[in-house]
Amino acid sequence: MNKSKIILSAIIGIICTILVCVMYMQFKIVEETDITGIEAAREEELQAMLSSWKTRYEEIEEKLTETQQKIAEYQEKIDSNEQASELLDEELEQTNLLVGKTNVTGEGVVVTLKNNEEKSITASDLRTLVNDLKLAGAEAISINDSRILSMTEIVDVDPYILVNEERIISPYIVKAIGNPTYLSSALSLKDSGFIDNYTKLGKTVEMEQEKNIHISAYNNSKNQLQFRYAKEVKE
Template identity: 35%
Template sequence: MKNKTTQLTLSFVSLLLGVLIAVQLRSAADVYNAVPDLRVTEMRAVLMETITQNQLLTRELEEARDKLRQFEEMAMRGEGALELIEAELNNARMLAGLVDVSGPGLTVILTDSQAPAMPGDNPNVYIVHDEDLLKLVNVLAAAGAEAISINDQRLLATSEIHCAGPTISINNIRVGAPFVIKAIGNPETMESALRMRDGIVDTLNFYGIGVQVKREANLVIPAYKRPLRFDYARPEGGGK
């Protein structure tokens, strides 16, 4: 059983290393094929981009080699390899939004304006719209938020935020005001990004939209609850 576990571990990591090497070689081949049709200035630009990409790939390759060495050493001693793989899987689950996460961050609450609309004003400007949530989420993400939810709907790369009548659809779930946005990350950095001059908070306040921003020592953001489905996207390289 121990030998099988060792072989499985080494095979798993060797496959990862092989994929990284293949990506590096493929990237170099793609650039080489494109060079003959480019002018000298374009070739310089391609060269600089290739150097940058190669440096990134080299760094990733070294990290993979380091992990491979760790796996090999642990497998030889019969200890720790499976635990290290489990830690990697847990990191992947967190990045994919498939587990509850906790940490410091911000709670932001948006409420529709309570001010009466002036004659001739469009009443729609006094309520929270999907674009307001999108802008807010983008600011938080750019400020380093590692996990974000709106009314306990965990946001993924595939999550939609769009108007659905008087409500807003998030992950195909309709939610309404007040909108409670939770973001895990550096509270000071994220709040500064929200409150920058003429930023998202100033814009919402201009229309009377209620904005409450509170720093939290510990937040819990729930996992994404709905099934993940991919009809068109497939793993690169023909993986199943």
């Protein structure tokens, strides 16, 4: 066994070691690497993925802007709807006021009519009074807390007076909300006014101006405001 042969063997052994070591390393890398993982992806694959993601991103962004526009449109619609509903609410309030379905307060006059020993108050007196008040611009009228509406009847049913199918008796307190000056002056015209006329006839009529009159809504369970025969004509 000479020296050169030992050296040769040693060198070949070292080279084998290096080669097999590197090969095993490579085997291990290939085995362990998850080919689908992003760290393992080659540059071209990454580029392809990037471009596809980019297109998707753009699409989604387009969608987003579209959706945002839609949302803005809907918001506008909601706003306009709110405006419309506000208008409707206002109208409804106005109508309710007009029809007498709300409690109202305000300044106006209170007229009290009483039966005395000689003369008693009849329905026609009340009708005249209510008409006079309406003429003077009364906005809400009630007799003994029964609201006077356009459909309200005031008739004699002895010994009562029937208002809104309710029987009322003396004293008759007529409340009216409106311009108090107009109302009082219309009633207390000299000679031809309601108060003068009726006091001449010997009836007891008193009138007061009041700052704070409360008139409650029409509230009669027996006689609901329903239209059964009259139908609206639409043009």
